Amino acid sequence: MQITDIKSVSKTKFKVYLDGQFAFTLYKGELFRYRIQEDGELSEEVYQEIREKVVLKRAKLRAMHLLNDMDRTESQLRTKLLNGDYPADIADEAIAYVKSFGYINDESYIRRFIESRKNSKSKKEIYALLMKKGVDMERVREILSEYYSAEDSLNAIRDLLRKKRYDPKSATDQEMRKIYGYLARKGFGYEDIRQVIQINEWNT
Structure with a gap:
């Protein structure tokens, strides 16, 4: 194999190309140790x-x-x-x-991810976040179905309303629209939001 190019990455790090293709990155001392220089030859063994x-x-x-x-x-x-x-x-x-x-272990990662967020995020929101992680989304759907019940979504809404210190008794129409929009953007369904807000369970 012919060493066709050696490109500097930093003062001590270099990309080595063999027969015109990138092969690996080595440090200056390794180039010296293996006698790697441009236009030189590299045996299969080395x-x-x-x-x-x-x-x-x-x-x-x-x-x-x-x-x-x-x-x-x-x-x-x-x-x-x-x-x-x-x-x-x-x-x-x-x-x-x-x-x-x-x-x-992607399966363990998915479960830990869901467990740490299920009380503050919607099923839809967690699904969207996991899409960015490069995991098997079919498996994500299966595991989410294990963790999420209708009551879990209601509990997550209650927790968010507590954190927002939202009180429907004193809230203006504008504040109500704002909280509905906030929860909807987080992936919660309108009926679930309405149910929790109307019952006012979180504020007891």
Whole structure:
């Protein structure tokens, strides 16, 4: 394989291209260690060693660090690794590695996400938020149906009204329209909103 290009990412970090295609990113010391220079040759043996002992090892450590930093879905982790200039197959191997230890599990992520928000957000709102996480939306629908009952939506509305300190007895028409609009934008149905406000249960 011919080393066709070496592009600087920073003073110490460089992208290496083999036969015109991006291969991996290495640090200056690694370029020196493996004698990588533009227009030079790279044997298959050295290429595989770099991938396994340098790039994949670094990708695994990076994946662990990213998960330690915050909870992520598989899709989010893959995007982070790809944005960090790890080749797609290396990113996949790193993800498989952390998954083998149970460090990443989309089903658990979905359940934790719902559990932490179900008392303050509507089913529709949580669904919309999870759409951005790159998870299986069919599974999201199934899990949401487990967690949400009609009473859960009413309870979430009650909690939001308490936080807003909304009192229908003293509210003006404008304030009432405003609170209806606020709750509707959060994905709650009109009948649920009307039921809670008219009964005034949250304010007892």
